[in-house]
Each structure stands twice: as C-alpha cells, then as structure tokens.
Amino acid sequence: MRHQVLLIDPLYHVGGERILREQVDVTLLEKPTHEAVLEAAKGAHGICGRYPNRIDADVIDAAEDLLVICSSGRGTDAIDIEAATRRGVTVVNNPGFGKVPVSEHALFMMMSLSRHGSEHDAMTRSGRGWQDRLGAANTIHDLEGATLGLVGFGQIGTEMARKCAGAFSMRVIAYDPYVAPETAAAVGVTLLPTLEEVLSQADYVSVHAELNDETHHMFNDAAFGAMQPHACLINTARGKIVEQAALHRALTAGTIRAAALDVFEVEPVGPDNPLCALENIILSPHVGGLTAGFAEASAMSVAHQMLTVFRGKYPENIRNPDAWERTKQRAMRLLAGQ
The missing domain is CATH 3.40.50.720 (NAD(P)-binding Rossmann-like Domain)
Structure with missing residues (x-):
C-alpha cells in the first residue's frame, strides 16, 4: 500500500515533492476552494498546506485516515492543532530555516x-x-x-x-x-x-x-x-x-x-x-523568507518529516506530542496492512 499525500499548493521547492512522489502518491491542488480541499482530503494520510491555506477542523475531520499535517514553514497558525490532537493527528513544522x-x-x-x-x-x-x-x-x-x-x-x-x-x-x-x-x-x-x-x-x-x-x-x-x-x-x-x-x-x-x-x-x-x-x-508580498536556500531546505524537511511519520518514527519537529502515540499506532497498523 502506498500512502496518500495532499499538497495544498506546491511545496517551496520541487525537490521535496520529487522525494515524496518517489515513495507515496501525491495529489497537488493549486489555489483550491475550501470545498475542493475537503473533497481531496478524503483518504489522505498526510497533508501539507502552504501558508495561508487553512487546515481547519472540517478538513481534519474529512481526512479519516490522516496521520500527519505539515506546515510549509515554521508557522502553524493556519493549522487547527487542537482539532488535530483530538483526532490523534501529528502536526509538524520546519523551524530554523527562516x-x-x-x-x-x-x-x-x-x-x-x-x-x-x-x-x-x-x-x-x-x-x-x-x-x-x-x-x-x-x-x-x-x-x-x-x-x-x-x-x-x-x-x-x-x-x-x-x-x-x-x-x-x-x-x-x-x-x-x-x-x-x-x-x-x-x-x-x-x-x-x-x-x-x-x-x-x-x-x-x-x-x-x-x-x-x-x-x-x-x-x-x-x-x-x-x-x-x-x-x-x-x-x-x-x-x-x-x-x-x-x-x-x-x-x-x-x-x-x-x-x-x-x-x-x-x-x-x-x-x-x-x-x-x-x-x-x-x-513586500510575504517574501521575507523565500530565498533559494530556505525554499529547498523547508521543502526537504516537509518530505522527510512526513515520510518519518509514515514509518511510525517520531518526527523531529512535532508541535502536539500528546497526539503521537495514537498516530504511531495507526501508522504501524497501516504498515502491517491492517
């Protein structure tokens, strides 16, 4: 079984998406409506939304198989972390690159x-x-x-x-x-x-x-x-x-x-x-962090952390550790084909 990943707008660098596509199935939505996100979230095991796309409680509830949500950078204010924790969904970010x-x-x-x-x-x-x-x-x-x-x-x-x-x-x-x-x-x-x-x-x-x-x-x-x-x-x-x-x-x-x-x-x-x-x-149009170095490093971090969670391993930059054990249990069941 291949994991399903939803990208809401592209990652900051093509290298991260390339790594994901080598190991999982990726659905990319560009400038989608909220309704389109809700529909695409069904069956997703991982979601990454580029800021300012919101991953709210409705999106999280629609994704019944969801294991992990990644922010595109450091900020997580566009993610409903409380709703994710309730569902046992791990949230990770990518600090340090900005x-x-x-x-x-x-x-x-x-x-x-x-x-x-x-x-x-x-x-x-x-x-x-x-x-x-x-x-x-x-x-x-x-x-x-x-x-x-x-x-x-x-x-x-x-x-x-x-x-x-x-x-x-x-x-x-x-x-x-x-x-x-x-x-x-x-x-x-x-x-x-x-x-x-x-x-x-x-x-x-x-x-x-x-x-x-x-x-x-x-x-x-x-x-x-x-x-x-x-x-x-x-x-x-x-x-x-x-x-x-x-x-x-x-x-x-x-x-x-x-x-x-x-x-x-x-x-x-x-x-x-x-x-x-x-x-x-x-x-300036929210480009303060968008140097070439930042874009590549943050995209690679998204891919690495998402794949880490899929393997049932603890990610480097988890924002809601209370959700991890439930995430891990479901990740391991998926790996076992259950």
Whole structure:
C-alpha cells in the first residue's frame, strides 16, 4: 500500500515533492476552494498546506485516515492543532530555516526606512537632488547607536539582534514574556517587562512574534500611541499581529514616522488596500523568507518529516506530542496492512 499525500499548493521547492512522489502518491491542488480541499482530503494520510491555506477542523475531520499535517514553514497558525490532537493527528513544522533570510529582510527594511530608500529612488528618477534633503526636512538618521526594539525573541529575533548590534552597534531591547532575562542578556539584549516600555524607547520596532490569541492585533491604536513620533515599525512575522486600520491611522496622523510590512491581515494585498496609497510605508508580498536556500531546505524537511511519520518514527519537529502515540499506532497498523 502506498500512502496518500495532499499538497495544498506546491511545496517551496520541487525537490521535496520529487522525494515524496518517489515513495507515496501525491495529489497537488493549486489555489483550491475550501470545498475542493475537503473533497481531496478524503483518504489522505498526510497533508501539507502552504501558508495561508487553512487546515481547519472540517478538513481534519474529512481526512479519516490522516496521520500527519505539515506546515510549509515554521508557522502553524493556519493549522487547527487542537482539532488535530483530538483526532490523534501529528502536526509538524520546519523551524530554523527562516532565521537568516527573514532577519536579513527585516534588516533590509530597516535600512530602507532609515535611508528613505523608496523616496530617494523616486527623487532621483524625477530629477531632484541632494539639495532637497537640506534643512529641517532632513529626517535621515544614522542607525549607529540607535535603539532597536524587538517584539518576540525567538530564533529570528535573536538573529536580528546579533546582526544589528554587530553591524551598527545598536542598543537592542526586547519584549517576550516567554524568554528569561538571562537568555537575552547572554547575547547583549535587555529584556523589558512590558511591551509599552519597549515601544516608548525604540527608534525601530521589529516584530518577530508568533500569531496567537495573545498577539492578535497586539499593535493597535494604544500600541502606536506608545511609540515615539520618529519611530518606524517593521513586521516580517504575521500580518494579523498588526491591526491594519490602526496602522493606517498612525501613519496618516504622524503618530509614527513610517512602517515596512512583508505580511498583511489579508494576503495577497490588492491595489485597493489603503496602505498602498501611503508614501511612508514599504511593502513586500510575504517574501521575507523565500530565498533559494530556505525554499529547498523547508521543502526537504516537509518530505522527510512526513515520510518519518509514515514509518511510525517520531518526527523531529512535532508541535502536539500528546497526539503521537495514537498516530504511531495507526501508522504501524497501516504498515502491517491492517
């Protein structure tokens, strides 16, 4: 018997899908409706949905033979882990591959905000020169010695701190209630007890938190009000951490100077999104982690972990260990032809 795998949109690299097809039967859906996913899930032993495709309780219940759900990257907020655990379905993710590319993208955004990259490109193309930057209108400031505030201090946040402190001698502060102060101090970062304290001191705020009930719309009117007027927001984490309407108000009112987003509440972003009409924001289409190295490594990890579960072996990056024994029992019965 060959296992059945459902891919909801392709993996980030063809190599992962190639490995899967050598050993299992693969069904690939591209930009499917929810109804199409529900139908294709029937009989699937493994499902991988590329973000932001949702694998909710309805999909999990439709897949009666399901053993494992893989995220395409690190984030699992598009997977109903509670429903999977109830069904004895293992959920795995692929952490570690994004820390370098995502931190580099956040750094690119911070440098572009600091140096007004988009604005200066437009000035040059329109025939304007450096004379227009003289006087009180000059808001270009050095990154050297500035304060970076990190919201979320996991692998990506830690890498961002290392880059900014090492390259620009920035003072780095952070808010993460799940990290011990000594862990942050070991890499030269000061962990502050509240979000407001970080926001009130930072020149640049870079978001690296996971999306959950605690962080949903964490950046609202009150949060922007706590930031300094010259401060800038960078979000390369999850779009729904930032309340888009509140950000639009903060940018138009001058509550903060500028922002840079790689993620949005609704993706993809359409031209009718009001943020697209603003000049003090940099936008990119959720590509922060999509370097060639990340794409190949994450796709290979999906294939490896899915096949590991099919063999009844414990996967490397399980998110709901309480489900494992039930998954293992069913996997072993399938291998025995029962």
